[in-house]
Every structure is written in C-alpha cells, then in structure tokens.
Amino acid sequence: MLWWLLGAALLARAAGFYLPGLAPVSFCEPGNEQVPDCKPTIELFVNRLDSVESVLPYEYTAFDFCSEEKMKRPSENLGQVLFGERIEPSPYKFEFKKPAVCQSVCNRTYDTSKASDKNKLEFLKKGMLLNYQHHWIVDNMPVTWCYDVEDEQKFCNPGFPIGCYVTEAGRPKDACIVNPNFNEKDAFYIFNHVDITIHYHIVEHEQLGARLVAAKIEPKSFQSPDCSGGPKFLKNKQTGVFDIKYTYSVKFVEDKSIRWASRWDYILESMPHTNIQWFSIMNSLVIVLFLSGMVAMIMLRTLHKDIARYNQMDSVEDAQEEFGWKLVHGDVFRPPRKGMLLSVFLGSGTQIFIMTFITLFFACLGFLSPANRGALMTCAVVLWVLLGTPAGYVAARLYKSFGGEKWKTNVLLTAFLCPGVVFADFFVMNLILWGEGSSAAMPFGTLVAILALWFCISVPLTFLGAYFGFKKAGIEHPVRTNQIPRQVPEQSFYTKPLPGIIMGGILPFGCIFIQLFFILNSIWSHQMYYMFGFLFLVFIILVITCSEATILLCYFHLCAEDYHWQWRSFLTSGFTAVYFLIYAIHYFFSKLQITGLASTILYFGYTMIMALIFFLFTGSIGFFACFWFVTKIYSVVKVD
Structure with a gap:
C-alpha cells in the first residue's frame, strides 16, 4: 500500500511537471474561442539586473523602475534563490496581435532637494x-537585444542596458557608442523607451x-513623452526636478521559419563557440x-615482464638482486599519516563525484536546460544532500x-568539516551581499x-553510511604489512x-582550461551556458586523465622505493585545483572589468568554494585510481 501511495503521489506531481521544449503555451486573439486553453494576454516578467563590472546583482525595483505591486510574484526554486534571480x-x-505605439507605462519624478529622491537618482x-x-522574460524566453557586430554577424544579448554614460572628455561608454546623438559631455543617457x-x-x-x-527589443531614449525629440539625458551634477517618462511600442511578426522547439537557436547561434569546443575536445x-x-x-610490457621474472625466482639470493616496486611490498599498504583527514576528504570527494556525474547526465538529457531556470543548481544541491550515505x-x-x-x-568530521567550510565561506559572502543590498543575498x-536540509537529511544519511562502513569488515590487502617500516x-x-605533485596537475588542467573559460564566462560575464554535451564529455576525459597521470607518477615513485602513495596520489590530481585557482586569478585581472572592494571579495570568496570542491573531486579520482593500480599489481606478487 505504501508503494502504491508513493507512486500515486509521484504521478500527481508529474502532472504539473514538464520538460523544457515539450509544453508550449498557445496564444490567440481576444475573443477567439476556437482554440481551447489559449491566452489572449502576453505577460512580461522582469528579472534581476546585473553587470559585468560588478558581482552585485540587484532587484528590478531597486532602481525605481515601473513596477506592478498588485500581482503576486512567481515562485522560485532553490537554484534561482542561490543564483540571486528575482x-x-x-x-x-500586451494583447496578442494588437500592436501599440508609444504607450505610456509610468512617470518618475525626482527632486534633488529631497534626500530620498537624490539617493534614488544617484543609484540609477x-x-x-x-x-x-535589464533581463526581461516573455513566455519563459529571454527578451533579447540583437545588434550587428564585426564580420557582418548579429549578436543577440539576453539583456539590454538601462542607460549609458558619456565622459567629461566626450568619450561614449558601453551602449552610448550605438547612437551618434549621445554627445553631451559628462551626462547619463537613459533608455526610457x-x-x-x-x-x-x-x-x-x-x-x-x-x-x-522570439522576443526582441531595441532600447531607445526620448526627451518627449510622445517618443519624439532628442535623447533623454541627465547631467552628472544636475540639480532640481528631473522627470523620466517610460514608454514602449510593440508589434507582432509572423515567422514561419522558426519552430517552437527551436526558438532558442537564434540566441545560441550568436555565440559561435562550437568550433572552439571541438578543438578543446580533440586536444584533450x-x-x-x-x-x-x-x-x-x-601494464602490458614493464609490469608483465617484472611480475613474470619475479614469480620465477627460486632463491632468496635472486630476490635480493631485485629492486624497485617489488621491494616495498611489505610497506605499500602501510596506513598513511593523518589517515583520519584523508578518509574524510575521500568521503566528501566521492559525494561530489557522484553528484557531478548525475547532474551532468540529466543536463545532457535536457532536464536542466536554460529554459528550466535554476534547475541545475537545485538538482546539484538536492543530490548532494541525498548522497550523504556514500560519503559516510x-x-x-x-x-x-x-x-x-x-x-x-x-x-x-565527514558530516561537518568540508560542508562546514563551504557554508562558512558562503555565509560570509552572504553577509557582504546583505550589507550591499544585493538581490543575490539569500533570505534568512x-x-x-x-x-x-544539511542537519536533518544529509547528516543522518552520513551517519547511516558510516554505520554500514564500520560494520563491514576492513579491506583485505593482497600482501602483508611489515611491522618495521x-x-x-x-x-x-x-x-x-x-x-611530482606539481607535474601531476598540469595534464588534467590542460584538458579542461578551454571549457573552464566558458564556465567562468557564464558565471561572471552572465553569458548563457548550454553546451552540457561538451561538458559531460570533458568530465569523462578529466576523470580518465587524472586517473592515468596519477597512476604513472605512482608507478615511478614505487620504482624509486617510495611507498608513501596515499596522500601523494590524492594531492597529485588534486593539485589541478591550484591551477584552476591560478587561472581564475588570471581571468579576473585580464578578462573582467570588476571594480569595487565588495565585488572583488565576492569573486575570490566564491572562487575559493569552487576550488575546494574541485580539489576534493579530482583528489578522490587520483586516490581511487592509484588504489586500484597498487592492489592490482601487488595481487600477483608471491610473498613467502
């Protein structure tokens, strides 16, 4: 009966669930009753505002734009809250197929003699x-600003600026370069239409x-409320009363060449990274x-010959002539120093590895596409919580x-050490976001x-996994360990x-650094990331590269009669995270335009979280690969 009730609950939940691209919404003209369940009104939603020059996102209402206070805001999942989406x-x-020209939305008046109005104007x-x-949404699809770039290509940006600035020297910044009429020095031009x-x-x-x-937009600036005259600008040191009238025009175009299932293509095609991705894959x-x-x-030549020759020895004198990895068989499985800490790191690394694999697998199937906002982070957090048992x-x-x-x-330590470090870092970053009034600040x-979720689900599951781990007999090693090291x-x-540790992380990092560039772009430059097939393939290549590079170095160290392989194997592949950290620092100073102390602290704070997770993930891969390798080669050695 319990299973039947659970199945019924899942079916009921599935009734409200859809895969992106499989549940379109139909629209029709007002009064059209021929099409069932169609909507005559198109609603436009607004999201947070962000910038490539600041890590701090803000809510739409923080800039005193035209807002709708009566309607209830849509519910947000955990991933959207963590990413600061509002x-x-x-x-x-808009009424479907009903064009509008220069429709008034609202009027904002600021008096610089009033402190509240002056603060709002300064923030704008x-x-x-x-x-x-701006980031606007129509029918769960971003409203894009498309403009021509070099080589006669068109770039469609899922956002458009709120305005731009012309410096005291008359040099236009950012979007001001698109209009030659934006020529007033030391002035802010507002896109109010x-x-x-x-x-x-x-x-x-x-x-x-x-x-x-498709939903496309073209921001404009008008001085007059009837959408005529010159552009609307605000002098940097202007005082007195300042009015901003927000208007819009809308038109509908039938397009038979675009199907609903491929409506995101025109956005993704404006970011032609496919050739670079294939180059990265071939390089890896x-x-x-x-x-x-x-x-x-x-494995096939050196070890095969060594093992065959080793097993053919008939006397102790022959054994004494041998050297290399055969001589340390009595110490190779000796417990490492700080075994407690290593086991805790490996438990957390296993949890992160399984979480990453399942998340990327579902992303490749389309469950976590950009249309399903926040689903990627939600899936990762829920999986991490539920995977406490393997960690323990x-x-x-x-x-x-x-x-x-x-x-x-x-x-x-397994339940609290690594998650506690991540949460402490995240909490400090959240305090900074609270202090700055950013929308990315997580509500209490x-x-x-x-x-x-951590204390009530993840921790008990970790205890459960640890119970079965301690209850089960220890791992049997193929050779005995000598009493004297x-x-x-x-x-x-x-x-x-x-x-050896420094060399071990170079090759794994070489396999991922191109993909890493696009991931950092999606996080800090607010570009859309959709190439999960490439990412999953690079993930598999990273696992193989970390394993093979660590096995090679482990074999060289054993041949040099150094049997301390446990920590070294973990740190060898885990050192890839150090290269990731160095690359993130280079990316900050060479690619980003971030200014301000708070944004800098936030960037490096979140980067440290990613580096720690990457360190545990890659380090665990290297350890388990070496553990398999050492167990394999010493299992065929005959020891008297």
Missing part, C-alpha cells in the same frame, strides 16, 4: 555607470493557436591517448582500513531551510613529493 511581474502587458546613475542590464518585436508561429492543421518563437583526447599509451606500456560509507570503510579506531570523530528563511632511500629531484 523574477517579478511587470506593468508591460551608478547603475548606468556600471552598465547594469523600448521597441518590442514579438515573433510568433501559427500551428496550422492542428487548431493549437499561435506560439511565440590527444592527451588521453598519450597517457593511455603510457599506462598500457607499463567511504570515509568509514577507508578509515577502518587505515587502522583507525576513533569512529565517532571520523563520522562527525532560505538560509534556515538549507541548514535544515622500510627506510625510503634518497630520492632524485623528479621523484620527490613536491615536483
């Missing part, structure tokens, strides 16, 4: 100076009405093939194999909800720990 209704509403000027962008063009496609022979396939595959050949040569199990099982007995400390209720001989430069 979708609100707007007073921009700050937004124009930092090139803050928008021309909206809505493209639709009529579904013939099915009586399904019309479906919207060459590295993987090179490493695979090296590992195959070691892996940490407990490895800690027990290391000979550890403080199982209570182990399970507590959401913060309590995340803590509840063997002395490690003097190492050459390239077999010492630090050079």
